[in-house]
Amino acid sequence: MDTVFKDIPRESLIYLGIAFAVFIVIYWITLFVLRRLGKDPRYLLPEGVMKRVALPIFLIFISIIIRMAALRQLLGLENEEYWFKKVSTLLFIFAMTWLIIGILKVVKHLIIKNYDVNSANNLKARKVYTQFNILERIIIFIVVILAIGAALMSFQEIRELGLSIFASAGVAGIIIGFSAQKLIGTVLAGIQIAIAQPIKLDDVVIVEGEWGRIEEITLTYVVVKIWDKRRLIVPTPYFIEKPFQNWTKTSSDILGTVFLYTDYRVPFDALRDELTRVLKNTDLWDKEVNVLQVTDSKANFVEVRALMSAKDSPTAWDLRVHVREKLISFLQENYPESIVHNRLLINDKSHAPSDTD
Numbered sequence: 001m002d003t004v005f006k007d008i009p010r011e012s013l014i015y016l017g018i019a020f021a022v023f024i025v026i027y028w029i030t031l032f033v034l035r036r037l038g039k040d041p042r043y044l045l046p047e048g049v050m051k052r053v054a055l056p057i058f059l060i061f062i063s064i065i066i067r068m069a070a071l072r073q074l075l076g077l078e079n080e081e082y083w084f085k086k087v088s089t090l091l092f093i094f095a096m097t098w099l100i101i102g103i104l105k106v107v108k109h110l111i112i113k114n115y116d117v118n119s120a121n122n123l124k125a126r127k128v129y130t131q132f133n134i135l136e137r138i139i140i141f142i143v144v145i146l147a148i149g150a151a152l153m154s155f156q157e158i159r160e161l162g163l164s165i166f167a168s169a170g171v172a173g174i175i176i177g178f179s180a181q182k183l184i185g186t187v188l189a190g191i192q193i194a195i196a197q198p199i200k201l202d203d204v205v206i207v208e209g210e211w212g213r214i215e216e217i218t219l220t221y222v223v224v225k226i227w228d229k230r231r232l233i234v235p236t237p238y239f240i241e242k243p244f245q246n247w248t249k250t251s252s253d254i255l256g257t258v259f260l261y262t263d264y265r266v267p268f269d270a271l272r273d274e275l276t277r278v279l280k281n282t283d284l285w286d287k288e289v290n291v292l293q294v295t296d297s298k299a300n301f302v303e304v305r306a307l308m309s310a311k312d313s314p315t316a317w318d319l320r321v322h323v324r325e326k327l328i329s330f331l332q333e334n335y336p337e338s339i340v341h342n343r344l345l346i347n348d349k350s351h352a353p354s355d356t357d
Helices: 010-039 049-067 069-075 078-112 123-153 156-167 170-179 181-196 268-280 313-334
Strands: 204-207 210-217 221-226 231-235 254-262 290-297 302-310
Touching: 010 049, 049 078, 078 123, 123 181, 123 210, 181 210, 210 231, 254 313, 268 290, 268 302, 268 313, 302 313
Parallel strands: none
Antiparallel strands: 204 210, 210 221, 221 231, 254 302, 290 302
């Protein structure tokens, strides 16, 4: 052992020993704090937090060790200071970026776990999910771009090249700006959706004549899950620039309508009583709205509208289908003359009385 370390300065071994000791102390203090917080329900941390942040923290420590002159002396590479520092800088940038993204995901998990997007009244949960999903992508995009820029600028040659390009790229910058205008507008639309929230995750919308739910929101596009399981991919500027229907903008409950076109002989009171009976016998109705009105009358039919409420749009759809079927069956079985008829007046002149009769 003495022959191995006899040519190594004792100060280098001391510095490396101190560095390892400090790292071990910091690691165990951090682990102790996280475990104590994990026992407190107010600060309950998700499982696997330490695994998520341990490796990037370890890499940060390694980058600091690589930068120390004591390590170069220990390896006998005192003349390779430039490459050691470059490796240390790049490793530190990479590890710090990894750590920031990991912490961001942990914070997101801690916040959104308190909101259940599958509950009936999930408006607030969907707001939080939408904001954090989009903002997470924005922050990760910015962090990665800054990390790449910092890594490139750490090289003196690239830094000088970048400065010369910036100094002489006035016209080119304008051209690139116009070329990237649509991309920038798309990203800004994604940010605006995260802040203003004209749509949220799981919102029920009608886009381009298609009924569906918002399944995914990114910075550049939105995925709408159509009722028949198709996916409609829509650019984010669409929801800023064009009108569309959002059935769950302020609440998940919704009114459903059923239109019937009947003969003038339809008994409105009997039909109204039947609507009430049908609604009371189904769990699809939320017991809020129950109205039957005559909304229009034409020469050959009467328009009757049944208005009812449900807890959300899928339930409202099922309720409308159910009520429509039951009311039509009721008229067929009890008042068949109330179904729309086309009347035809026949005037038979062959039986008209004559003067001789």
